[in-house]
Each structure stands twice: as C-alpha cells, then as structure tokens.
Amino acid sequence: MIKRVICVLIAAFMFIGLVACGSNSSENTDESSVQPSAQPTEKPELKPAEMKGEISFWHFNKDEGPKIVEAFNKVYPNIKVNLTIVPDKDQNYINKITAAIRSGSGVPDVFSGESAFVRKLVEMEGAYADISDRVKPLQDDIVKYTLEVGTDVNGKIKALSHQITAGGLAYKKPVAKKYLGTDDPEKIAEMLSTPEKCIETAKTLKEKSGGKVSLFPVWEEPYKMFLGSRATGWVKDNKLVIDPKMSDFIDYAKQLNETGGEAGLQQWNPPWAAAIGDDETAMCWAVPTWGVPWIVGSNDKKAADGGRWGLVKAPLEYFWGGTWYGIYAKSEKQDLAWEFIKWFTTDKDHLREWSKSTGDIPSSLSLLEEGSKSSDVDKIMGINLYKFYVPFVNNINGGIFTQYDSAIEQVYTDTMRSYLAGKLNSKEDFLKQFKETVKTNLKDIEVN
Known part of the structure; x- marks a missing residue:
C-alpha cells in the first residue's frame, strides 16, 4: 500500500514537471514575450x-x-x-x-x-x-x-x-628699391633664389649702401633655412648625424660673415627686434607662417599699413617652429x-x-x-599667404625631428658663435668642438 502511494506521488510530480517545462518552452517560442537585451547602450553625444x-x-x-x-x-x-x-x-x-x-x-x-x-x-x-x-x-x-x-x-x-x-624670405621694399634698384617680388626672388646668389646680393647691398646695410641681421636667418631643409635629422640609429646641409652651413656662415652679409646681431635680442622696424641695418628676415604677425607685425609698427614688406620663396625650402x-x-x-x-x-x-x-x-x-x-x-605682405606658403607644405620632412634637437642645436649655435668670433680657427676645429660637446652633454647617443 505504501509503495503504491509513493508510486502515485512520483508519477504526479513527473507530470507536473513536464507541464512546467512545456509551459516554459511555449513562453520562449512566443516572440511577443522576448525581453530586450541587457547590453549597455551608447550615451547620446553631448553638445559642447x-x-x-x-x-x-x-x-x-x-x-x-x-x-x-x-x-x-x-x-x-x-x-x-x-x-x-x-x-x-x-x-x-x-x-x-x-x-x-x-x-x-x-x-x-x-x-x-x-x-x-x-x-x-x-x-x-x-x-x-x-x-x-x-x-x-x-x-x-x-x-x-x-x-x-x-x-x-x-x-x-x-x-x-x-x-x-612653412618658411619664406621677407624683405623690406624701401631698402630693396633704394639699393638694389627694384622692389618687384619676381626680381628680388631671382636675386635670392640660391644661397650663392644671396651672397652676391649681400655684396651689392653692402656696396650700394656704403657699408651700412647687410642682407641679413644675423647668420641665424639663413641657418633656419639650412636646418629646416635637411634630409636627415640629428640622430639616426642612436648615432649623431651631421647632414650635408649643416656641414655646408659652416662654410656659408663664415663667408656671409666675412662679406658683411650679416649684421652680427643675435636672434630675438632687442637690437634684432629693433632692426626689423628700421631701414638702416638689414633687408631680409627668415619668416615662416607665424612670423608674418609675430616677427614682422609685432616689431615694425609701420608694417600694418602695407607696402613696406614683400615675401619671396627662400633659397632653400624650409620650415621653422x-x-x-x-x-x-x-x-x-x-x-x-x-x-x-x-x-x-x-x-x-x-x-x-x-x-x-x-x-x-x-x-x-x-x-x-x-x-x-x-x-x-x-595687410602686411599684400598677398594671399595661403597661396604663398601652402605649395611648400608637401616638401616638409617631419621625419627630421628628434628628441635631441634642442640640446644639439644649442651646441651647434654656441659653436658657431665661437667660430665666427675667431675663437676657433677652422671648420675642422668647429666640428671637433661640436662633436666633443655633444658627446659630453648627451651620453646616450654615439658620436664618431
């Protein structure tokens, strides 16, 4: 009797279980009862x-x-x-x-x-x-x-x-007209189209002005052009590299200095800034895009009236800053x-x-x-600056930047000042001191 009751109860529980399972299966196949996904949704984009x-x-x-x-x-x-x-x-x-x-x-x-x-x-x-x-x-x-x-x-x-x-070469029109006989951008561009022609123009300018006016206020102007037109950066494969442009510039700066092509000022110093606004010191400045307002505009108060400055392609395509x-x-x-x-x-x-x-x-x-x-x-240059500077952009080599640039360029310019001041007797002395100082200052790169 007890066994029969137990069997009946087991059968009853099994039937209830089957009914329950059937009920769940029926609910899962009913598409109208499916719940939405629990995956997080993207938040709507906020306005500024x-x-x-x-x-x-x-x-x-x-x-x-x-x-x-x-x-x-x-x-x-x-x-x-x-x-x-x-x-x-x-x-x-x-x-x-x-x-x-x-x-x-x-x-x-x-x-x-x-x-x-x-x-x-x-x-x-x-x-x-x-x-x-x-x-x-x-x-x-x-x-x-x-x-x-x-x-x-x-x-x-x-x-x-x-x-x-991207960089250009800015010149003072009154100075060019007075001593070179023209301020026409095409003619000035031709006179300044190569580093060698810049030297010749510097000699003419110096002669015609009675020794008063130099082509550049300082050798650091063409230095920016040589520096920004390199094919190789200062360090490659953890070794110091002196690109041919920087080797050539040692000779170029010396020649420029000896012919009076640079006025011996120092970039960013007060005399350099003051010379931008006068017509008695120099004719040309290296001027990248930002330099039109910040170099020329902020230092020559007459520039905003227009007609004083022209802008031509530099003898070497470069960028700065x-x-x-x-x-x-x-x-x-x-x-x-x-x-x-x-x-x-x-x-x-x-x-x-x-x-x-x-x-x-x-x-x-x-x-x-x-x-x-x-x-x-x-207003300052009298031209569309986009049209002037943009063609140079594709030739800018961002690969020449290295993490050592600031330190190495400081050594280079310090060595150049010593060289032009007569404290170093030759290009070989320049290179020797430059390499030794880099090696001392930067322990983690190889200097040969």
Whole structure:
C-alpha cells in the first residue's frame, strides 16, 4: 500500500514537471514575450555647452595660452581650464614639465610642446598618452608632416598641431628699391633664389649702401633655412648625424660673415627686434607662417599699413617652429582633455576664425585648399599667404625631428658663435668642438 502511494506521488510530480517545462518552452517560442537585451547602450553625444568638468593646461607662450582658453570657453563654457604659463627661457618649461613627469606629481592634463623639444615629450615614457584611435577618424584632413612630428618611433600618435609653419624670405621694399634698384617680388626672388646668389646680393647691398646695410641681421636667418631643409635629422640609429646641409652651413656662415652679409646681431635680442622696424641695418628676415604677425607685425609698427614688406620663396625650402599638444598619459580626465585638443587642432570653424585673428595657417588640408582659393589678402605682405606658403607644405620632412634637437642645436649655435668670433680657427676645429660637446652633454647617443 505504501509503495503504491509513493508510486502515485512520483508519477504526479513527473507530470507536473513536464507541464512546467512545456509551459516554459511555449513562453520562449512566443516572440511577443522576448525581453530586450541587457547590453549597455551608447550615451547620446553631448553638445559642447553640455559638457562639464575641469582640466589643467600648461603652455610656454604667455600670449597664445590665454587666447586658446578664452576661445575654447566660448564654445565649452562649462569646462574649466586651469592655465599655467611657464616661459621657456633657458629651457625652463621643458625642464619643469620633464621633472613633473618623472616624479609623477603635478603634471597637467594637457601640455604643449614646441618644435625644438616636442619629440622629447613624444618619446618620453609616461609623458603623452597614445591618441591614435581618437585621431584616426580625423587624420585624413591633417597635414602629414604635423602628424609625423607627433608620432613616436612605434607609430603611436601622441600629439597634434593646429598649424603649419612653412618658411619664406621677407624683405623690406624701401631698402630693396633704394639699393638694389627694384622692389618687384619676381626680381628680388631671382636675386635670392640660391644661397650663392644671396651672397652676391649681400655684396651689392653692402656696396650700394656704403657699408651700412647687410642682407641679413644675423647668420641665424639663413641657418633656419639650412636646418629646416635637411634630409636627415640629428640622430639616426642612436648615432649623431651631421647632414650635408649643416656641414655646408659652416662654410656659408663664415663667408656671409666675412662679406658683411650679416649684421652680427643675435636672434630675438632687442637690437634684432629693433632692426626689423628700421631701414638702416638689414633687408631680409627668415619668416615662416607665424612670423608674418609675430616677427614682422609685432616689431615694425609701420608694417600694418602695407607696402613696406614683400615675401619671396627662400633659397632653400624650409620650415621653422610650430606647437603641438598632447594629453598626460596618467591623466584621469582624458576624455575632457581630448575634447580640448581635438577642438583646438581640428575643428574647422574654430581654425578658420583662429587663422583670421592670429595669422596662423591651419594644419587642415581642406582649409588650406579653401584659403588658397580665397580673395583675402594679408595687410602686411599684400598677398594671399595661403597661396604663398601652402605649395611648400608637401616638401616638409617631419621625419627630421628628434628628441635631441634642442640640446644639439644649442651646441651647434654656441659653436658657431665661437667660430665666427675667431675663437676657433677652422671648420675642422668647429666640428671637433661640436662633436666633443655633444658627446659630453648627451651620453646616450654615439658620436664618431
């Protein structure tokens, strides 16, 4: 009897189980009862004014830094940018940011890098974050050499620039007219079309002015042209490389100095700046894109009226300067930091306005094409600057930048000053001292 009851109960439980399973199977095949996926959905993209937060930003340029933040906050009013200006006099900026990175303390979310030392930051471990994936959707519109400079040896993009810095040769029209008999850009361009012709023109200018006016204010003007037109950077395969252009320049600077082709000033010193505004010292200055407003415009108050300056192709195609921006690798605010950099270096509406207000020429390929077709004329030079500078961009070799540039170029210019002052007797003495100093200062590269 007990066994029969147990069997009945077991049979009942089995029947209930089958009914339950059948019920679940029926529910799973009913499409109207399927629940939505539990996978997270993407958040809707926020508009600039809706983004909120706070980032820190270091810059070495007291004029540019505040303008960047001001422009950014007009579009992103709720992202607070704490700006710190660290002037780069005597390498103060690069030394301070390097010390902060190595200590891991006090590093800003975003920090700038000037052309002379940006590669040091790009290659430095723990400095800039890898932004390759963020840049990928944008890079087809970015000038190639600016990307090359901001990319490390492993192919990771670490920094972006908002500008191109192709170079030209600016000349004073009144000086050219008075002593060379013409201020016509085509004729002046021919007189300055090669380094050798520059020497001949320098001799003529010196003679016609009674020994008063030099072609260049200082040898550092053509130095920028030789430096920016090299085929190879200062260091390759961890070895010091002296590109033929830099070897040639030792002879060229000596010849220029001996013929009175340079006035013996020093770049960026007050006498050099003052000479830009007078017609009694020199005729030509090396002027990259940013140099029209910053070198000529800011130092020659009469330049803004037009008619005083002309701009011609330099005897050697070159570039000079530029600023890049990257995100600190350990920043906890990388999304906001990226928004800041992306907007400043790639937003077309912003770049268009920035170009009009500052004179910078943007690193956007589409804007370069747009600007070249524009009827806008620069007041100082009297020409369309896009149309003048853009043809040189494709020939700029971003691969010549190295992390050692600032240190090596300081040694080179110091050695050149000694050479021209008569403290070194020959080119061989120059090269010997240059190599020995580089070897002493930079222990991690091989010097032969």
